[in-house]
Amino acid sequence: MDVIGLGQAGCNIAECFRQYPQYKNIYKIDSVEHKEAGKFFKIKEHATFEDYEKKCPSMKRFFSKLSKEVLFVVGGTGRCSLMSLAVLEQIKNREIIILFVKPDSALLSEDRKKIGKIVFNVLQEYTRSGLFDRMLIIDNIRVQKTLDNISIMSYFEKMNELIASTVHMINVYKNIEPVYENKLEKSVSCRVGTIGLYEIESSENKVMFDLDFPRYKRYFYCINEEKLNNDGDLLNVISSQMKEQASSNETNVSFGIYATNYENDYVYSIWYSNKIQDWS
Numbered sequence: 001m002d003v004i005g006l007g008q009a010g011c012n013i014a015e016c017f018r019q020y021p022q023y024k025n026i027y028k029i030d031s032v033e034h035k036e037a038g039k040f041f042k043i044k045e046h047a048t049f050e051d052y053e054k055k056c057p058s059m060k061r062f063f064s065k066l067s068k069e070v071l072f073v074v075g076g077t078g079r080c081s082l083m084s085l086a087v088l089e090q091i092k093n094r095e096i097i098i099l100f101v102k103p104d105s106a107l108l109s110e111d112r113k114k115i116g117k118i119v120f121n122v123l124q125e126y127t128r129s130g131l132f133d134r135m136l137i138i139d140n141i142r143v144q145k146t147l148d149n150i151s152i153m154s155y156f157e158k159m160n161e162l163i164a165s166t167v168h169m170i171n172v173y174k175n176i177e178p179v180y181e182n183k184l185e186k187s188v189s190c191r192v193g194t195i196g197l198y199e200i201e202s203s204e205n206k207v208m209f210d211l212d213f214p215r216y217k218r219y220f221y222c223i224n225e226e227k228l229n230n231d232g233d234l235l236n237v238i239s240s241q242m243k244e245q246a247s248s249n250e251t252n253v254s255f256g257i258y259a260t261n262y263e264n265d266y267v268y269s270i271w272y273s274n275k276i277q278d279w280s
Helices: 007-019 049-054 079-089 110-128 140-146 155-174 225-230 234-245
Strands: 002-006 026-030 039-042 069-075 095-102 134-139 180-182 192-199 204-207 214-224 252-260 266-273
Touching: 002 007, 002 079, 007 026, 007 069, 007 079, 007 095, 007 155, 026 079, 049 079, 049 110, 069 079, 079 110, 095 110, 095 155, 110 134, 110 192, 134 140, 140 155, 140 204, 155 192, 155 214, 155 266, 180 234, 192 214, 204 266, 214 225, 214 234, 225 252, 234 252
Parallel strands: 002 026, 002 069, 026 039, 069 095, 095 134, 134 192, 214 252
Antiparallel strands: 180 252, 192 204, 192 266, 214 266
């Protein structure tokens, strides 16, 4: 899989994937230079919103070696994000996952809010139509609450690392055979979603976006192998927790249990809805 970052936020998050060998190439598109190594395309700044899409340059050569699977990361309120569809049009023959990052809208100017709503809604509509494989929405307010004692100096760095690592670990465990699972298929209509962490001790969901009408939830229990061998009550505990996550008969809850060598246990989650999500 390759990663494309559009705009400053998108590029910074895309850079966090460089540490993982599963992501072959990191592509960055922005109006300002980035100091990190990688494939970079500098775009011009424009006076009007419309020009970002109308005057989007050809990137055929830039994407000439792009993989079949692509993670497209965009921070949805920057002017560069208005180029999203024009860029995606040039790679539409790939399997595309959108990772949309939403900042705290209370701190945005009216122009930024307008940009955010436009990009947010348009990308969801195209995802629901099947043009993109799926769209994962991240709310920075939710991510911030997941991190403890985050300093101002490391604020964005730590949040970007958490977003990237969560996406990465879910990708890893989706391609590993679990030692036990309750497998339910996701409806093809459920394409818009979010990711998160789940606290085993408190049974607390820490999803990174307040997803309306979740219709499918998948949990990845990453458990120390010794604990899997010795804890005879663990499956009962997990099964009980997962039953609680089925908030209605319309929500399918699937989970897998995976053996690890980590000292601590982790649970990652990915939720999907068949509904268009609201910006506010």
